[in-house]
Amino acid sequence: MTAPLIDNLQYCNWSPKIFRELRAGGVDAVHVTIAYHEELREVLGNLTAWNRWFEAHPDLIFKGLTGDDVRRAQATGRTAVFFGFQTPTPIGDDIGLIEIWHQLGIRFMQLTYNNQSLLATGCYEAEDPGLTRYGRQAVAEMNRVGLVIDMSHSAERSTLEAIDASARPIAITHANPHWWHPALRNKSDAVLRALTGRGGMLGFSLYPHHLKGGSACRLEDFCAMIAETASRYGAENLGIGSDLCQDQPDRVVEWMRVGRWSKTIDYGEGNAANPGFPPMPVWFRDNRDWDNIRQGLARQGFDAAEIGGIMGGNWLRFYDRNFGPAE
Amino acid sequence: MTAPLIDNLQYCNWSPKIFRELRAGGVDAVHVTIAYHEELREVLGNLTAWNRWFEAHPDLIFKGLTGDDVRRAQATGRTAVFFGFQTPTPIGDDIGLIEIWHQLGIRFMQLTYNNQSLLATGCYEAEDPGLTRYGRQAVAEMNRVGLVIDMSHSAERSTLEAIDASARPIAITHANPHWWHPALRNKSDAVLRALTGRGGMLGFSLYPHHLKGGSACRLEDFCAMIAETASRYGAENLGIGSDLCQDQPDRVVEWMRVGRWSKTIDYGEGNAANPGFPPMPVWFRDNRDWDNIRQGLARQGFDAAEIGGIMGGNWLRFYDRNFGPAE
Numbered sequence: 001m002t003a004p005l006i007d008n009l010q011y012c013n014w015s016p017k018i019f020r021e022l023r024a025g026g027v028d029a030v031h032v033t034i035a036y037h038e039e040l041r042e043v044l045g046n047l048t049a050w051n052r053w054f055e056a057h058p059d060l061i062f063k064g065l066t067g068d069d070v071r072r073a074q075a076t077g078r079t080a081v082f083f084g085f086q087t088p089t090p091i092g093d094d095i096g097l098i099e100i101w102h103q104l105g106i107r108f109m110q111l112t113y114n115n116q117s118l119l120a121t122g123c124y125e126a127e128d129p130g131l132t133r134y135g136r137q138a139v140a141e142m143n144r145v146g147l148v149i150d151m152s153h154s155a156e157r158s159t160l161e162a163i164d165a166s167a168r169p170i171a172i173t174h175a176n177p178h179w180w181h182p183a184l185r186n187k188s189d190a191v192l193r194a195l196t197g198r199g200g201m202l203g204f205s206l207y208p209h210h211l212k213g214g215s216a217c218r219l220e221d222f223c224a225m226i227a228e229t230a231s232r233y234g235a236e237n238l239g240i241g242s243d244l245c246q247d248q249p250d251r252v253v254e255w256m257r258v259g260r261w262s263k264t265i266d267y268g269e270g271n272a273a274n275p276g277f278p279p280m281p282v283w284f285r286d287n288r289d290w291d292n293i294r295q296g297l298a299r300q301g302f303d304a305a306e307i308g309g310i311m312g313g314n315w316l317r318f319y320d321r322n323f324g325p326a327e
Numbered sequence: 328m329t330a331p332l333i334d335n336l337q338y339c340n341w342s343p344k345i346f347r348e349l350r351a352g353g354v355d356a357v358h359v360t361i362a363y364h365e366e367l368r369e370v371l372g373n374l375t376a377w378n379r380w381f382e383a384h385p386d387l388i389f390k391g392l393t394g395d396d397v398r399r400a401q402a403t404g405r406t407a408v409f410f411g412f413q414t415p416t417p418i419g420d421d422i423g424l425i426e427i428w429h430q431l432g433i434r435f436m437q438l439t440y441n442n443q444s445l446l447a448t449g450c451y452e453a454e455d456p457g458l459t460r461y462g463r464q465a466v467a468e469m470n471r472v473g474l475v476i477d478m479s480h481s482a483e484r485s486t487l488e489a490i491d492a493s494a495r496p497i498a499i500t501h502a503n504p505h506w507w508h509p510a511l512r513n514k515s516d517a518v519l520r521a522l523t524g525r526g527g528m529l530g531f532s533l534y535p536h537h538l539k540g541g542s543a544c545r546l547e548d549f550c551a552m553i554a555e556t557a558s559r560y561g562a563e564n565l566g567i568g569s570d571l572c573q574d575q576p577d578r579v580v581e582w583m584r585v586g587r588w589s590k591t592i593d594y595g596e597g598n599a600a601n602p603g604f605p606p607m608p609v610w611f612r613d614n615r616d617w618d619n620i621r622q623g624l625a626r627q628g629f630d631a632a633e634i635g636g637i638m639g640g641n642w643l644r645f646y647d648r649n650f651g652p653a654e
Contacts, residue, residue: 040367040368040371041367044367044421044423044424044427045421045423047423047427048421048423048424048426048427049423051423051426051427052423094371094372094375096371096372096374096375096376096378096379097371097375099375099378100371100374100375100378100431103430103431103432104427104430104431105430
């Protein structure tokens with residue numbers, strides 16, 4: 001079977017139009033965020049909304065739970081939708097909820113989203129004391145059930161400690177190397193080396209604040225960065241996590257940034273003059289533009305197997321190994 | 328494969344001792360109640376507690392989801408544990424939670440527990456207006472996902488309307504015929520005829536307040552009642568739902584009866600002079616006594632196939648047909 005096309009992070013304002021665009025672009029699987037700050041009851045509401053989408057559009061999408069669901073998507077011309085949390089809020093202080101969420105199909109969970117959590121520290125905190133006592137317990141439980149640890153929005157020391165404490169590979173689902181573009185959300189060479197050295201995956205982000213040159217970033221520069229990343233850490237640990245937030249109103253980026261934790265606005269990677277969603281690069285406007293990246297990778301000299309891996313084959317291998325209980 | 332032994336309702340104070348007794352008694356599957364009055368967060372706590380039991384005792388028990396899990400239990404010498412609610416409280420006013428609970432493994436839900444609910448009327452209310460608007464919507468959704476409607480604690484009209492409104496067979500998991508013992512919880516001939524006429528199942532209760540003669544009920548009388556029930560409605564729609572509440576303190580029966588809805592005690596089928604759990608009949612003290620009932624049925628003239636059906640084969644057929652999505 002040919003390698004699948006997998007985007008390992010999107011947060012679109014989902015609609016039948018976007019589901020059709022996923023099909024038009026040949027996307028076999030997408031990992032979607034279903035919690036930024038939401039608590040248990042609200043996350044269940046997001047799951048019921050997705051259940052209604054799945055009921056209404058079985059010809060386009062279905063709920064993905066395992067790597068085999070990606071193959072089923074390829075075989076049936078549909079898109080498998082995998083769920084993840086960008087926050088540990090939905091487990092609260094109850095470690096047992098890790099298994100519960102896994103049973104409901106959650107496959108990725110960030111230990112922290114920008115701020116300090118009960119488990120670890122986010123990338124916008126001034127101090128980073130690393131994993132907490134509860135955080136270490138949670139890492140072991142996530143390992144046990146097969147809920148993947150995602151450190152995309154975490155701070156340096158916490159990320160390194162999570163990589164070290166985890167008995168299984170972890171993921172940074174959507175970020176780029178800090179050496180390419182020094183955003184707070186992009187990752188250090190030390191983190192990327194530790195991550196990939198343990199079999200972990202990096203998903204390259206297309207969110208303009210994570211790109212050199214922002215919205216004006218050129219496809220050639222983005223793909224040259226991927227080539228350099230592959231030469232440093234190996235092409236087999238790389239994939240895409242576009243962070244596509246198509247059709248979202250600007251109030252959603254505000255919700256992402258401040259949730260309920262602040263009464264004043266925090267601009268994250270943006271600023272007061274540019275508070276909303278930045279425009280996407282012209283070569284990646286939506287899910288119909290994946291061939292541009294594929295062609296850009298070919299022009300960098302990647303061979304067909306490497307391109308297949310980066311465009312989804314590497315995520316599929318990671319799914320196969322990490323979405324089930326520990327051996 | 329030989330017919331399984333299935334008890335389709337217990338609410339024990341679970342412990343490794345009782346799990347070993349399930350094995351000693353050859354119980355292949357048990358449907359356990361995990362909510363009487365609990366709301367969503369509390370039910371998840373009950374599920375996480377069960378997840379810990381499953382993690383700690385994989386040699387004795389595992390979570391049952393389908394009829395095939397009963398066969399797996401038989402093949403591996405373990406007990407498959409199925410979950411059910413005796414109340415619709417955990418779905419609140421959100422119909423989407425029906426599918427969510429099904430995804431977490433809930434396989435039976437009562438539309439009401441003794442009192443009026445958002446969906447239907449319980450057996451201790453003075454008036455019974457039948458299914459509500461929401462109740463009719465919930466029946467259709469339970470049919471769609473494969474969450475079995477249980478009317479054990481429901482009032483007459485609501486029960487008849489649920490049988491009629493449901494496109495799939497329903498269950499009365501634990502009750503006896505009213506014509507044998509006129510407890511408020513036991514079921515009329517009209518209900519049992521309608522239930523079984525649509526392929527629904529009756530599970531005979533061993534809770535002393537549901538037995539003629541109470542705790543002193545004789546095995547012979549209990550089995551003669553089963554024989555009469557089989558002659559009226561067919562042996563193929565009968566099973567056991569013992570309502571065994573082993574090792575529970577009396578405060579638990581008080582919780583069952585009043586939950587949080589009353590500041591004064593309601594004695595249910597008991598009374599002020601006898602407020603606690605009544606003693607079980609001497610021929611059914613715990614899960615090691617199933618052979619007594621099997622032998623009692625043989626003495627009534629049931630053949631081996633009928634006994635196999637009543638002791639679990641009929642429930643297994645019902646599980647196979649009703650625990651998954653509608654065709």
